[in-house]
Amino acid sequence: MTVSNSTSEHLLEVRNLKKYFPIKGGLMRRTVAQVKALDGVSFSIKKGETLGLVGESGCGKTTTGRTVLRLIPPSAGEVLFEGQDVLKASAGRMRALRRDMQIVFQDPYASLNPRIPVGHSIAEGLKIHNIGTPRERLDQVAQVLERVGLNSGHMRRFPHEFSGGQRQRIGIARALVMQPKLIVCDEPVSALDVSIQAQVLNLLNDLQKDLGLTYLFIAHNLSVVEHISNRVGVMYLGRMVELASRDQLFSKPMHPYTKALMSAIPLPDPTIKRDRIILEGDVPSPVNPPSGCRFHPRCWLAQDICKHDDPAFEEKEPGHFVACHFAQG
C-alpha cells in the first residue's frame, strides 16, 4: 500500500507500523496475551507540514509518537526520516536523529526535574550532545526562552514557580534548543485553559512559520487539531481509519467513526441544533479487537461483510484515505 507517491518531499514516512505490548501472566510470567496498541499504521508528513492525529483514549496516538521517535521499539514496520530507516539506524546516525526529532509532552511538569532550575533542563540535550561551551549553551537557553515568550531571567527558576502555560513554553523551549526538524507534540495543550491554550497554539504556529518546523500533533480535541493541522489522521483501536487534508476531512468526512466523532463535539453556539450520531457502547479492548472492521460493533452502517472482512486503507479520492467498505462523502 502506498500512502504517498514521491518520497523526497516527505520528512517522515511511516509504513505498516505495529506495536504489541505483551501481557505477562501465570507462574512462569509467560506472555499470555498482547495489547495491540498499534496494528499497522501508515502515514507520511511533508517538510514544514503539521499532521494532526486524533482519536479516543487508548487508540494508539502516544504509542505512534513514541515508536516514531524510537523511544520504544516497534514490533514491526518502517519509519523513514529523510528517506532513511530510523529503526535500523546505527548508533551514530541515531545520535543525530535524536537531535532532529524532539518531543513535547502533555504535562511538562512531570517531565521537568523539580529540583533543578529550568535553564539546566533546557540545556541538558545540548550537553548530552556536546554542543557548545557552557557559556554558549547559556546564551542559547536565553535566546530560546525569549523565543517562546518567557525571559532569559527565568532560566534560574524552578518548575514549581511557573504556571501550566509557562511550563508548556519551557517544554517547547527544551525541544527547540536542539534545532530539530520534527517535533512530536503529544497533547501539548490538553492540560491548559482555553485562553492559555490559545497562546501556546499561536506560539507553535509562529515557530513553524519562522523556523520551517514539521509537527506530528497529537490531540483528542478535534477543534484544536482542525485549527493547527494541514492534514489530519483519525485513529481507532490501533488503526488509522481516515487520513486527508484538513479541508477534505472536516468538510467531507467519509468514515462513519470520523462522522460520529465530529457530530459528538459540543459547539459553543446554542443556536446550532445538529443531528447527533450517538455511538453505543465503549471502545473495545485492543487485546481482542473485533473481527473484520474493528468499528463494526459500534457502527450503524455495518453489514455482514464488516464482521468478516477487514476493510483496506484505500485512497478513495486524491489524498483522501479511508478504511471502510461503505465509505461515502
Add this chain to the structure above:
Amino acid sequence: MAQSDVLLKLKGVKTYFFTDEGTVHAVDGLDFQVRRGETLGIVGESGCGKSVTSMSILRLLGKTGKVIEGEIMFDGENLLDLSEEEMRKIRGNRISMIFQQPTTCLNPVFRIGEQIIEALQIHQGLSGEEGNKRTIELLTLVGLPDPVRRMRSFPHEISGGQAQRVMIAMALACNPELLIADEPTTALDVTIQAQILDLMRELREKVNTAIILITHDLGVVAEMAENVMVMYAGRAVEYAPVHALFEAPKHPYTQGLIASTPVLGNVRDELETIPGQVPSLLNPPAGCRFASRCAHRMDQCTQEEPPLIKLEGDRLVRCWLY
C-alpha cells in the same frame, strides 16, 4: 418569579482556605440562584472557584476550608445552619453530585450493585429485594451494558464512562431535587461525553431535577444550560441566559474566553488570546480582578471593584464599562 420556584439561593458567600502560605480567597462573595428544574452552567478557568462553590453547597470543604460569610438557602433553609447529621441526610438524597473522577467517588472494595442498593436503602428505605430490582432498572436506564453482570463488578473493572453512568444511576436512585455535576465529562472521550450529556438531559426531563453544571467547556454549556454564570478569580463576572451570552458576551473576560476557543468548522489564522494569567487568590488585587489582563482597563478599574450591574434581559455584568 414565585418564591417557591427558587430551589437554591446563595447570598454573599465567601469561602476561604487557611493554609501555611496564607488565606486563599477561593470564593469571594458569590450570589446566584437556581430555580426548580433549571440548568445553570458555571464556567471559568481552572482555579476560579467552581469546585469550591459546589463543595461549599455540599459542605464538603475539609479541615482547612470554611464558608466565612453568607447564606446558602436550599428550599428555604440555610444549609450552613444544619448539623452534620442533617446535612448527611440531604447529601446524596435531595442533592446529588457527580464529579470529574467518578471512580474516586465509588468505594473500591464494594461491588457496584451493593453501593447502589445501599443508597436506595438509606435514602428510599427499600428492602434488599426491592433495591436489587430497582438497581437493575436504574443501570438499564443509564445504558450500562449487561447490568445484571455489571452489578457484580468492582469499580476498577469498569471504564471511566461506565463509572460515570453508575454515578448517574446513584444520583437517580434518590430522585434528587438538585444535581451538582462538577466537570462530569471532562475525563471522558467525546463519544462517551455525548452519551452522558444525553443521559443528563433525560434525567432533567423525567425527574425535573435542577442541575448545576460546572465545566470549563463552552461547548458543553452552550448545549446544556439555560442560564450561565461566568466566574473569574473567585467572583461571578457575568450572568446571562445562554443564548444572550453567546450572542453578545458583555464582560471583557467572557469575550476573550469565547474568542480564544477554537470552534470546529470555523478555522481562523490566529486565535485571540487573553494576555497574562489569573491573579493569585492569596492576595487578590484591589479593584477589578481582571484588570491586569483587560484591554479596556481604565483608571477607575484598579481602584474600585465594579459591582454586578443589571442589564436588560435578566443579565448581570461586573464591569465599569456598563
